[in-house]
Amino acid sequence: MFSLLRFYLLIAGVCFVSILPCRAASYVYISLGGEKRIAIYRQNEQDGTLTHLEDVKVPGAPGCLEVDPEKKFLFASIRSAKEFRSYAINPENGKLKLISAVPAGGNAAYIATDRKGRYLLSAYYGEGKVAVHQLKKDGTILPEILQTIPTDKNAHAILPDQSNQFVFVPHTGPNAVYQFLWDAGQGKLKANEPALFKAAPEMEPRHLAISKDNRFIYFDNEKGSSVTACKLDPQTGTLTAFQTISTLPEDFEGKNTCADIELSPSGKNLYTSNRGHDSIACYAVDPQTGKLTSLGQAATEETPRSFNIDPEGHYLYAAGQKNGKLAAYRISPENGKLTQFATYEVGKSPSWVEVVKFP
DSSP states (O other), X not given: OHHHHHHHHHHTTXXXXXXXXXXXXXXXEEEETTTTEEEEXXXXXXXXXXEEEEEEXXXXXXXXXXXXXXXXXXXXXXXXXXXXXXXXXXXXXXXXXXXXXXXXXXXXXXXXXXXXXXXXXXXXXXXXXXEEEEEOXXXXXXXXXXXXXXXXXXXXXXXXXXXXXXXXXXXXXXXEEEEEEEXXXXXXXXXXXXXXXXXXXXXXXXXXXXXXTSSEEEEEETTTTEEEEEEEOTTTOOEEEEEEEESSOTTOOSOOEEEEEEEOTTSSEEEEEEETTTEEEEEEEOTTTOOXXXXXXEEOXXXXXXXXXXXXXXXXXXXXXXXTEEEXXXXXXXXXXXXXXXXXXXXXXXEEEEEEEEO
């Protein structure tokens, strides 16, 4: 009887295994610092619209969120509680299950796993340092801090390069990017030579984006309202700047600071957020030279601190920290320009947006 049923299904052109729950799904996670919760939304992959699913309460204001390379776990910096948390992600419904909660080395502004997902790297804005925690295979963050390195005030982000050999930490205070060598076997950072990439005066690099081919690294300059493009030496792990381009229209005269920066999954476009002008600056990326060409700005919600692009490169979601709204955009496949199609009331003080897609 079972074999006959399978035969009829195949004759009908329906794969027998399709009755198993294997449908692709995408979710959007938003840190809401003003409400001490992480909001979970389901993304409709056909049109990019979002549906609120549930909230996860946390003991303080959540900030940076990070997903491991295999998309099994979500890590959160609970900034006001000075704590790190890890969650297992249910790919069927996007729900989070707490795995571990450990003390952080302070108020961590940014966290990132290394490219193997074995360590959690953290940067501390107020304390002016970086740190390393080890991760177990089940997503547990081990409480012992493997390493702490003092840097300077206003350490704003930390990210390994694509080869997992080098780590970069932009600082808005000393107007520099700290350059580290990364020992992925031991989980240790070591100052590179030179230890600092010094930005041009009045720039203050904040966040960074790394090209998939590992040839270029882009920094958005908080004070300079601009993006600086750098070449990465694959042998030494050091940076050389070759372009700085404004994030603002020429006629803008108000106050502005940059916040977040991202490359599209295709690498053809780059985006950064303007707080003051309240926009997303859009660029085309020359695949050969890495040079940026401005495509203008797309208006967004008040004080866009964080945004994220879905892994397919179809949609961009930007959170207005001041008004608690999330703007949703379609990304043009032809030129990378943004078209807003929805606005969502998400809650008080959204500080991070993370899109996760499951196959």
